[in-house]
Amino acid sequence: MEEIPQEVLDQLLDGVETEEDLAGPGGLISQLVGRLIESASGGELTTHLGYEKGDPAGRGTPNSRNGTTPKTLHTPLGDIPVRVARDRNGSFEPQIVESGQTHWGGLDERIISMYAKGMTNRDIAEDLGEIYGVEASADFITAVTDAVLADIAEWQNRPLDRCYPVVWIDALVVKIRTDGVVRNRPVYLVLGLNCEGRKEPLSLVVGSGGDESAKFWLKVLNDLRNRGLTNILVCCTDGLTGLGEAIEATYSQAVHQTCVVHLIRNSLKFVSYKDRRKVAADLKNVYRAPTAEAAEAALVEFTDTWDSRYPTIGQMWRSNWERFTPFFAYSPEIRRIIYTTNSIEAVNRQLRKVIKNRGSFPTDQAALKLLWLALDRASRKWKAPIKDWPRALQQFAIMFPGQVPLTEI
Structure with missing residues (x-):
């Protein structure tokens, strides 16, 4: 693209005295963008018709220009009024601004980014007004963010690796309006550790109320199997009702391990702040025993x-002892993977951060949308394998002979 001559720039900038005159709503830049969109739209119509405006070659052809359609585009530069070219037959489909399009220039991505950080629709609308001069209703913002629902559906149905050495299943409690009443509802996160030693979110499922049946869990696990995951070596859970039975039915070869992170977390719920450090240190002697x-x-x-x-802490550990003790058959490398707080707690911390500003969600879909966006942002940073993974993988291959697809790694 050729550089704009200085004399043209000087002419354009004549009369521009403030930043608002240049870049504010209705300023020079937004006017230029509007004119350029209109010009590009006209150029697209010329290509579609096959002749220039006023060209005698267009006489007698089956289609012709038919004026323009006015619309207002919501953009990062503010609201820009434009007039988009149209044809008489209605066969012209503009590309610079598509039919029905009301936002342009990356505004969708900005809205989704703000939503993914936990901002409410009201907060987003206020920021769009203050920063960009864009008037946006809650319905408009919902419509923009609903565009990710197709991405969520694709993600929930994507193929999985056939083996994940470790899978964690965890619950996050979220307030969702159900049958006209706001209730605490669990959202279950299925997190896997793949054969390259990288964490990978596998599924997000909204539960009914925390007392899901084996039938519910059978559906969740069969979904993973139908997507290609045929082998889980160790499945770490928090004693969720019916889950053990479902694991036995779908992944009978998997070791069902009570998640050490959950035991620690649930133990500390009973402890006063002044005792927490001492109790945590004494519990470490239990789960780090040789x-x-x-x-x-x-x-x-x-x-x-x-x-x-x-007294409740000791009782809880003893009631979970049978599912906790398989832990001691593992090497230190595998144990570290299972009890490290980085795998589950770091993810939960990020998800809780984005929902803390929300009083409640109007629907299951609204909750799933925000949590998926936050999870997607977080998981993009999971590029490096966990520490000492090659050694841990060797240990998995020894402890679970024939189950780790080493030739595919």
Whole structure:
């Protein structure tokens, strides 16, 4: 593209005295953009018709120009009024501004980005007005963000690897209006660790109320299987009702492990702030013990110390002991993967951050939309494999012979 001559720039800038005159709503730049859109639209129509405006060659042809259609475009430069060329037959489909299009120039992406950060529709509308001079209703913002629903559907149905050495299933409680009443509803995140040692979100599912049946979980797990995931080595969960039965039915070869992160998190719920550090340190002696026997001894020592103040913690660990002890058959590398807080807690922290400004969601779809956008943003940063992954992969291959597809990695 040729450089604009200085004399043309000087002529354009004549009378521009303030930043508002140049870049504000209705300023020089927005006027230029509007004129350029109109000019480009006219050029597209010329190409469609096959002759220039006023060209005698167009006489007697089956189609011709038919004036313009006025519309207002919401843009990062503010609202810009334009007139888009049209033809008499109605066969012309403009590309610079498509039929029905009301926003232009990356405004959609800006709105979706603000929404993904947890901003409410009202906050977004205020920012669009203050920063860009764009008037946007809540319905308009909803319509823009609803465009990601197709992306969510595609993501929920995408093919998966056939093996994920570790899969975590976790729940995040979200307030959703259900049957006219705001209720606490769980949104379940299925997070996998693939054979390259990278975290990968596999699914997001809105539950009914935290007491899902084995039938519900069977559907969730069969969905993963139908998308190609045929082998899970270790499935870490939080004792969700019916999930163990569903895992046995769909991934019978998987070790169902009570998630150590959840045990720790749930234990600390009962602890006063002043005792939290000491309790956490004593629990570490349990889950970082070298053997199941040593862990049992550490738990006895823990209950001797803390049962008088927090008896529920010891009871909870003992009730989960059968699903916790498989943990001690693993090498230190695999144990570290399972009990590290980075895999689950970091994700939950990011998701909670974006929903904290929301009183409640009007629908399941609205909650899923925001959480998926936040999860998508977070997962784009998961590029590096976890620490010491090659050694951990070797350990998985030894402990689960024939189940790790080493030739495909």
